[in-house]
Amino acid sequence: MMNAFLAPIQQWLGPVFPLLWTLLKIVLILVPLMLSVAYLTFWERKVLGWMHVRIGPNRVGPWGLLQPIADGLKLFFKEVILPKVADRELYFVGPVLAIAPALAMWAVIPFSDGWVLANIDAGVLYLLAVGSIGVYGIIIAGWASNSKYAFLGAMRSSAQMISYEVAMGLALISVLMVSSSLNLSAIVHGQAHGYFAAQGIGFLSWNWLPLLPVFAVYLISGVAELNRAPFDVVEGESEIVAGHMVEYSGMSFAMFFLAEYANMILVAAMVSVFFLGGWLSPVGFLPGGFFWLAVKISAVLFFFLWIRATFPRYRYDQIMRLGWKVFVPLTLVWILVVGVWMMSPLTIWK
Amino acid sequence: MEFTTFLFYLFAAVMLFSALRVITARNPVHAVLFLVLAFFNAAGLWLLLQAEFLAIALIMVYVGAVMVLFLFVVMMLDINIERLRHGFWGHLPLGATIGAIMVVEMATVLTGKYFGLSNFPAHALPVGESNTKALARILFTDYVYPFELASVILLVAIIAAVMLTLRHRKDTKGMRPSDQVAVKRSDRLRIVAMASENESPATDSKGGTPL
Incomplete structure (x- = not known):
């Protein structure tokens, strides 16, 4: 039609x-x-x-x-203020580079069966690659502002984002192994099969249950990657005022704001697609569709807001310790576990 | 003109421009960012060649990690822009030689039919199989030993780099979170049992209440 x-x-x-x-x-x-x-x-x-x-x-x-x-x-x-000592071009390139990857990554997110802008085979790699560009907006903004606070915020942020990208990437490897595809639609389809899905309780067949530790790592790393509470040392109001965007005003500030929230929704969508079955319905007697993806994204977003109100801010060295000494080894071990599990007779992925 | 041809010229033009700006930009931070732009457009060109894994790996590894660290270093150094131009004529012969070698190599590849390059036919991709999968299949079957060897060498390099920079300072006040979590009340707090004291109004030496 x-x-x-x-x-x-x-x-x-x-x-x-x-x-x-x-x-x-x-x-x-x-x-x-x-x-x-x-x-x-x-x-x-x-x-x-x-x-x-x-x-x-x-x-x-x-x-x-x-x-x-x-x-x-x-x-x-509001007036867009340009500090006198700022680097004129890069000062305005910063916010653009912050928001562009946040929007570009939506190209490969499947909203429902077949509802995707670019159904590419290397979807997961695309997400990882474009996601790694997001850090430039923050570094450039921090440097171009020519201010101590902004620069410190940018330093903190880029170190944190690069560290947690490692954990997120390693967490995704387990997902790729069980779905044996880099295509996001195929990853969602892979979660529609299994013992529980055949019983009509499909939500137990989604990736979150067999990959529970990886799911936890991905979710927490997602929060850290977003630089949100309790990992928001980037803004750290009490220490460095507002981090990389302290010199920005008006629309150039709003761009950072939009980028942060667009990234939040994006991470929630990625968690939903990789671990929570994307657009699939949790039970057999209801049809799947975009509605379910929206429900899952909203639930993950609520989790982000909830922990912001609940937990105090992490200390910076402990953020780094959590990323490198806890999450990275955990995901590496789980890759091994999933590999052995897939090759053993007890495998649930065929 | 097909759309992909247009894209090729776009990527190529932006890449050449940014590569030129890498060596002409006065500010080193700008130069690094132009290098990032050049990488990005190179990735675009590789995508047009349907080498999507290489293209995305280029962005992920070089743009997303290596250049960020590079940018860190360049931003932290207080580089004197005037002195940067200093050794230009001195380094020119070496630079020109390297450039000439690169031009010759490129020419050899591009005019490969005169040198018998056509004896090595290009690999035909299996239809319906993604580039990533084909690459992984070859890497983990035919070339698994070289691949694993390379990864072990990288691992050794990582450990060596960590060991070179790792210094245990005596005066750091870092805390071990496991110790902090393991603290019990009895380690920090002593509860003393004692009789309660009656509070009586304070009196001065003459027995009257102070004003």
């Missing part, structure tokens, strides 16, 4: 059609994403408020629902 509808348009546009069609799909992903980012900030303030026994934002619009719009407008109309 879709093809019959599209065919005349395709004929009319000719060779430009693939470009426009892809652009349209990108817009269809990014607009809801940006709206989700706006309302995630609102939801975060509300949840934190409730956890602190406060009310949270409730003044703008009904139940405070227009608060993120008002915040956006405020940031939009």
